Amino acid sequence: MMLSSSSSTGKWKFNVFLSFRGEDTRGGFTDHLYKALIHKGISTFRDEDDIEEDTDISSDLSAAIEASRIALVVVSENYASSRWCLEELSKIFECHHRLGMTVLPIFYELRFGEHNPNIQKWRQLLTKLANLKAWLLESWTYESEFIEEITTVLWKRIKPTLKVTQEHQLVGINSKLTKLSSLLNPNSDEDVIWVGIHGMGGIGKTTLARVCYERIRDEFEAHCFISNIQENFETNGLPYLQSQLLSRMFSIENNNKDVEEGIAMINQAVFRKKILLVLDNVNCSDQIMGLIPHKDSFGNGSRIIITTRNADLLSNEFEVKRMFELEELTNEEALELLNLSASLKPNCLEHSKNIVKIVGGHPLALKLLGSSLRNKDLSVWEYVIEELQGGGNIHDKVFKCLKVSYDGLDEWEKEIFLDVACFFKGKRKKLVEEILLDCGFHAKTRVDRLIQKSLLTLSRNNKLRMHDLLQEMGRKIIRHKPIQDRLWRQKDIKNMVREASVESILFKSTKKVVEFPISFSRMHQLRLLNFHNVRLKNELDYCIPSELRYLKWKGYPLKTLVFNSEEYKLIVLHMCHSNLKQFWHGEKHFEKLKYIKLNYSQKLSKTPNFETIPNLTRLELEDCTNLVNIHPSIFTAKELTFLSLKDCINLTNFSTKINLKALEILILSGCSKLKKIPEFSGNTDILLELHLDRTSISSLPSSIASLDRLIVLSLTNCKNLINISNVLDKITSLKKLKSFGMFEARKKKTKAGRRRNGRARRERNRTKKKGRRRQYL
Numbered sequence: 039m040m041l042s043s044s045s046s047t048g049k050w051k052f053n054v055f056l057s058f059r060g061e062d063t064r065g066g067f068t069d070h071l072y073k074a075l076i077h078k079g080i081s082t083f084r085d086e087d088d089i090e091e092d093t094d095i096s097s098d099l100s101a102a103i104e105a106s107r108i109a110l111v112v113v114s115e116n117y118a119s120s121r122w123c124l125e126e127l128s129k130i131f132e133c134h135h136r137l138g139m140t141v142l143p144i145f146y147e148l149r150f151g152e153h154n155p156n157i158q159k160w161r162q163l164l165t166k167l168a169n170l171k172a173w174l175l176e177s178w179t180y181e182s183e184f185i186e187e188i189t190t191v192l193w194k195r196i197k198p199t200l201k202v203t204q205e206h207q208l209v210g211i212n213s214k215l216t217k218l219s220s221l222l223n224p225n226s227d228e229d230v231i232w233v234g235i236h237g238m239g240g241i242g243k244t245t246l247a248r249v250c251y252e253r254i255r256d257e258f259e260a261h262c263f264i265s266n267i268q269e270n271f272e273t274n275g276l277p278y279l280q281s282q283l284l285s286r287m288f289s290i291e292n293n294n295k296d297v298e299e300g301i302a303m304i305n306q307a308v309f310r311k312k313i314l315l316v317l318d319n320v321n322c323s324d325q326i327m328g329l330i331p332h333k334d335s336f337g338n339g340s341r342i343i344i345t346t347r348n349a350d351l352l353s354n355e356f357e358v359k360r361m362f363e364l365e366e367l368t369n370e371e372a373l374e375l376l377n378l379s380a381s382l383k384p385n386c387l388e389h390s391k392n393i394v395k396i397v398g399g400h401p402l403a404l405k406l407l408g409s410s411l412r413n414k415d416l417s418v419w420e421y422v423i424e425e426l427q428g429g430g431n432i433h434d435k436v437f438k439c440l441k442v443s444y445d446g447l448d449e450w451e452k453e454i455f456l457d458v459a460c461f462f463k464g465k466r467k468k469l470v471e472e473i474l475l476d477c478g479f480h481a482k483t484r485v486d487r488l489i490q491k492s493l494l495t496l497s498r499n500n501k502l503r504m505h506d507l508l509q510e511m512g513r514k515i516i517r518h519k520p521i522q523d524r525l526w527r528q529k530d531i532k533n534m535v536r537e538a539s540v541e542s543i544l545f546k547s548t549k550k551v552v553e554f555p556i557s558f559s560r561m562h563q564l565r566l567l568n569f570h571n572v573r574l575k576n577e578l579d580y581c582i583p584s585e586l587r588y589l590k591w592k593g594y595p596l597k598t599l600v601f602n603s604e605e606y607k608l609i610v611l612h613m614c615h616s617n618l619k620q621f622w623h624g625e626k627h628f629e630k631l632k633y634i635k636l637n638y639s640q641k642l643s644k645t646p647n648f649e650t651i652p653n654l655t656r657l658e659l660e661d662c663t664n665l666v667n668i669h670p671s672i673f674t675a676k677e678l679t680f681l682s683l684k685d686c687i688n689l690t691n692f693s694t695k696i697n698l699k700a701l702e703i704l705i706l707s708g709c710s711k712l713k714k715i716p717e718f719s720g721n722t723d724i725l726l727e728l729h730l731d732r733t734s735i736s737s738l739p740s741s742i743a744s745l746d747r748l749i750v751l752s753l754t755n756c757k758n759l760i761n762i763s764n765v766l767d768k769i770t771s772l773k774k775l776k777s778f779g780m781f782e783a784r785k786k787k788t789k790a791g792r793r794r795n796g797r798a799r800r801e802r803n804r805t806k807k808k809g810r811r812r813q814y815l
Contacts (some may be wrong), residue, residue: 050105050106050107051081051102051105052081052082052102052105052106052107053075053080053081053082053107053108053192053196054080054081054082054083054108054110054192055082055083055103055106055108055109055110055130056071056072056082056083056084056085056110056112057109057110057111057112057123057127058111058114058117059116059117059120059123061116062114062116062117062146063112063114063146067112067146067181068112070181070182070185071110071112071188071189072084073289074185074186074188074189075192076289077260077289078192078193078256079193079255080192080193080196083105083106085099085102085773098773099773100129103129103130103133103139104133107139107140107196108141108142108192109130109133109134109139109140109141109142110144110192111130111141111142111143111144112144112146113143113144113145113146114146114147115147140195144188193256194256208245209367209371209374209378210367210368210371210375211245211246211249214364215246215249215250215253217362218233218235218246218250218362221360221362222254222341222360226339227312227338227339228339229338230333230338230339230341231340231341231342231360232342232343232344232352232356233341233343233344233358233360233361233362234343234345234346234349234352234353234358234360234361234362235247235343235344235362236345236346236347236348236349236352236361236362236363236364237347237363237364237365238347238400238433238436239347239402239505239506239507239510240400240401240402240403240505240506240507241400241401241402242364242401243318243319243346244265244318246364247316247318247345248263248316248318250343251263251316251343254314254341255314258312258313258314258339258340259312259313260287260288260308260311260312260313260314261287261313261314261315262283262286262287262313262314262315262316263316263318264279264282264316264318264329265319266318266319267279267317267319267320267321267325268319268322268325268506269463269464269506270282271324271325272546272548273464275548276297276300276324276325276328276329277294277296277297277300279325279328279329280300280303280304280329283304283315283329284300284304284307287307287308287315288307290303290307297328301327301328301331304329304330304331305331305335308331308335308336308337308340309335310335310336310337311336311337312336312337312338312339312340313336313337313340313341314340314341314343315329315330315340315341315343316342316343316344316345317330317342317343317344317345318345319345319346319506320344320345320346320351321346321347321351322351323355326344326351326356330342344358365399366398366399366400367399367400367401368399369394369399371399372394372398372404373394375401375404375405375408376390376393376404376407376408377390377408378408379404379406379407379408379409379412379492380407380409380412381412381413385416386411386416386419389416389419389420389423390419392423393407393426396423396426396427396435397426397435397436397439398435400435400436400439402436402440402505402507403435403436403439403440404439405492406439406440406443406491406492407422407442407443409490409491409492410422410442410443410491422442425438425445426438426439426442436507437511440507440508440511443492444493444512444515446491447488447491448484450479450480450484451487454479454481454484454485454488455493455512456512456515456524457470457474457524457542457566458494458502458512459508459509459511459512459513460512460513460524460525460526460542461524461526461542461544461566461568462502462566463502463504463509464502464503465502466499466500466502467485467500467501467502468500469633470485471485472632473565473566473588473609473610476587476607476609476630477587493508521536521539522534522539522540523539523540523541523542524541524542524543525540525543525544526543526544526545527545528552531543531554531556532555534556537557537560537561538560538561538562538563539563540563541563541564541565541566542564542565542566543564543566543567543568543569544566544568545568545569546568546569546570546592547570547571547572548570548571549571550571551593552571552572553572553574553575554572554573554574554575555574555575557576557578557579557581558574558579558580558581558582558583559578559581559583559602561583562583562585564583564585564586565585565586565587565588566586566587566588567586567588567589567590567591568588568590568591569590569591569592570591570592570593571592571593572593573595577596577600580596580600581600581601581602582599582601582602582608583602583603584601584602584605586607586608587609587630588608588610589610589611589612590610590612590613591612591613591616592612592614592615593615593616594613594616594617594618595616596618597617597619597641598618598620598623599618599621599622600622601622601626604626606627606628606629606630606631608628609630609631609632610632610633611631611633611635612634612635612636614636614637615637615638616636616641616642617641618636619641619644620644620646621644621645621646622646625646625647626646626650628650628651629652629653631651632654632655632656633655633656634651634656634657634658635656635658636658636659636662637658637659637660637661637662638661638662639659639662640661640662640663640664642659642662642664642665643664643666645659645665645669645672647669647671648669648672648675649674651675652675652676652677654675654677654678655678655679655680655700656678656680657672657675657678657680657681657682658682659682659683659686660682660683660684660686660705661684661685662683662686663685663686663687663688664688665686665688665689666689666690666691667689667690668683668691668692673693673696673697673698673716674697674698675698676698676700678698678700678701679700679701679702679703680701680702681698681703681704681705682703682704682705683705683706683709684707684709684729685707685709686708686709687708687709687711688711690711690712690713692712692714692715692716693716694716694717695716695717695718696716696717696718696719696722697719697721697722698721698722699721699722699723699724700724701722701724701725702724702725702726702727703725703726703727703729704725704727704728704729705727705729706729706730706733707730707731707732707752707754708732708733709732709733710732710733711734712733712734712735713733713735713736713758714735715733715735715738717739717740717741718741718742718744718745723745723746724747725747726747726748726749726750727748727749727750727751728742728748728750728751729750729752730751730752730753730756731753731754731755732754732755733756734756735759736760737759737762738762738765740765742765742769743765743768743769745769745771746770746771747771748771748772749771749772749773749774750772750774750776751772751774751776752774752776753775754776754777754778754779755778755779756779
C-alpha cells in the first residue's frame with residue numbers, strides 16, 4: 039500500500055522528488071532506486087520525460103518539486119552539463135530555503151581525484167550541493183546494498199508522519215495491540231510465527247491487524263496486507279490474489295491464471311526472507327494454501343497474521359497455536375464509542391447507557407447506532423431503545439442494531455442500500471449514481487447520506503464498500519420478502535417464482551458453465567444483470583428486456599445480442615470473452631448507452647454505426663483479434679473520452695481523420711498491422727494520452743503537434759519509426775515519452791550506417807593513397 043505524508047499532514051503530496059540526468063542513469067541506477075522506494079511505501083515523483091534540452095522545466099514539474107518533502111539528487115558524470123538538471127536543482131534549492139525541503143545528494147560514479155573537466159564544472163556550479171552530507175556509490179561494494187541503505191534512511195525520516203488510521207480515535211485499541219504484540223514477539227528472529235485473530239463480524243479484526251501492520255512493517259525485508267480476501271476470492275479468483283501478493287510485496291508482475299504456478303512463484307519469492315504478511319477476512323483453506331507456501335520457505339523472524347470468523351479453520355486445519363479472540367468493548371469503551379459516533383448531547387447520557395446495556399460492546403453496531411442517532415431528539419432515542427429490547431444472543435442483538443439503522447432510511451435510501459448489498463458492492467460511486475439516477479432513485483444525495491450514516495464507505499479509488507455484516511443484513515431482508523426481487527443465489531435463480539418481479543440478478547460461476555431455465559422476455563422489471571459463465575436453455579430466452587440498464591455477461595454464448603423491444607435503456611454493456619461476431623442485427627438507436635467493453639471477444643468482426651450511440655463515452659475492444667475494420671463513425675463520436683483497441687492484431691483500416699473533441703485517452707498499442715495513424719483534426723484538442731506501442735507506423739502525423747494538452751506519448755517497440763524529433767519539438771505539453779525499442783532500432787540502424795560509412799571512408803582513403811603512390815612513381 040502506498041503511503042504518502044500528505045495523508046497525515048496535508049503538506050506534502052510526495053515523500054521524495056528524484057532529480058537525475060536521464061541519459062546517465064534512467065534505465066539503470068535511478069530506475070532501481072525508484073522501484074525500491076515505491077516498494078518500501080515511499081511515494082516518489084520521477085519525471086518520465088526524455089526530452090530535456092532547450093526547454094524550461096514545466097509548471098507541473100515545478101509544482102511536483104514544491105509538493106515533495108525530500109529531494110534526492112543523483113549527481114552523475116553529465117548532470118551539470120544539462121541546463122534542464124540545473125534549472126531543476128535551482129528550484130529544489132529555492133524550496134529548500136523557502137519551504138524547508140530536505141536535499142540529499144547521491145554522487146554516482148564520480149571520480150574526485152581524476153582531472154575531469156565535467157567534475158570541475160559541477161564543482162563550480164553545484165557548490166551548495168557538494169557541501170551537503172551525501173551518499174557516495176564508490177563507498178559501497180554492491181549497488182543493491184547502496185540502494186537499500188538509501189531507502190532505509192529515508193523510511194526512518196518519513197515514518198513518524200505516516201499513519202493510515204488515527205489511532206487516538208480507535209476506542210480500546212491499545213490494550214488489544216499490547217496483547218497481539220506479545221503473541222507476535224516481533225523482536226525475535228528465531229522462528230516463523232503465525233497468529234490468528236478471530237471473532238464475530240464487525241468486532242474490529244481488520245482494524246487491529248491494520249494498525250499492528252503499520253506499526254511493525256518496516257522491521258521486515260518485505261511486507262504485504264491483503265484485505266477482504268473472501269470477497270476478492272469469490273469475485274476475482276485465487277490467481278488475482280496471488281498476483282496482488284507478488285506485486286505488492288516484491289514488485290513482481292504475474293498475469294498467469296494457473297494457481298500452481300502462482301504458488302511456485304510465491305514460494306520462490308519468499309524463500310528465506312524475513313517477511314510480514316497479513317491475510318484479512320479468510321474463510322476457507324484454499325485461500326491460505328494458495329497464498330502461503332510451505333512454512334519452511336519463510337526466513338526466520340517472519341510473521342503471518344490471519345483474520346477470520348472461523349477459529350477452527352486456523353487451529354485445526356493449519357495448527358495455528360497462537361490465537362487471539364477479539365472480544366467486545368468494555369462498558370466504558372462502548373459508551374465512549376457511542377458518544378463519539380452520536381456527538382452526544384448531555385441530556386441523552388442516560389439513554390446512551392441504556393443502549394450499551396442492551397447492545398453490549400460490538401463496535402460496528404455502536405457506530406451505526408450512533409450515526410443514526412446523531413442530532414436526534416430524545417423521543418428518537420427512546421424509540422430505538424424500545425426497538426432493541428428483547429431477548430436473543432449477541433448475533434440477534436447486532437442484527438437488531440443494523441436493522442434499526444436500515445429502518446431509519448427513507449424508501450429510496452432503502453432501495454439503494456439493497457441494490458448495493460445485492461449488486462453494486464465494489465462498483466464505482468459515479469457509475470452507480472448514474473445508473474440509479476436513470477432508474478429514478480435520485481441517487482447522488484442519497485448515496486452520500488448512506489455514507490454519512492456509515493452504512494456505506496468509499497475506497498481510495500471511489501468504489502462503494504459495505505461491511506459484510508451489513509451486506510448479510512441487506513440480503514436477509516430480501517430473502518424474507520414474500521417475493522424476492524433481487525437474486526444472487528443459484529437455487530433462487532433456478533427456482534424463481536415470479537420472473538416479472540425480478541429487478542436484479544448477480545451470479546458468477548468461476549469453475550464451469552451453469553445453465554439456467556429462465557427467460558428474460560418475461561422479466562419486465564429487470565434493471566441489473568451480471569452473469570459469468572452462464573447460459574440459458576433456449577436461444578429465445580436471451581431477449582434483452584427493455585428496462586435493463588446494466589448488462590455484464592462474461593462468456594456470453596451467442597453470436598449477437600437479441601432485444602425484445604425497440605426501446606433501449608442500456609447504459610453499461612460489458613461482454614468480455616464473449617462469442618459475439620457483431621453487436622446486434624440491423625441498426626438500433628441506443629440513446630443512453632455510455633460504456634461498452636467487449637475485450638477478448640476474439641470472434642468479433644463487425645462494429646455498429648456509432649452514430650446510433652450518440653452518448654458513448656468509453657469504448658474498449660481490446661484483444662478482439664478477428665477485427666479488421668472499425669466503423670469510421672467512431673472517430674466522430676462527440677462524447678467519447680476513452681478508446682482502446684489494444685492488441686487488435688489484425689486491425690488495418692482506419693479513418694483518414696480523427697475528429698473527437700472529447701477524447702482524452704487513445705490506446706492502439708499492439709495493433710501490429712497498423713501502418714499509419716490518421717491526422718488529428720483541430721477539434722481533437724484535449725487528448726492527454728496517446729499509446730502507439732508495437733504498431734508498424736513509420737511516421738507520426740504532422741497534426742500531432744496541435745495536441746497542446748498531450749502529456750503521455752508511448753512509442754515502445756515501434757521498430758519502423760525512426761525520425762520523430764521534428765514532430766516532438768513542437769509538442770510543448772509532453773511530460774512522459776516512452777520510446778524503449780524504438781530508439782534501440784534507430785541505434786542499430788545508425789550503427790549499421792556508421793559501419794557502412796566507415797567502410798566507404800576507408801575505401802576512399804585507400805584509393806587516394808594508391809593515387810598518390812602512382813603520382814610519386
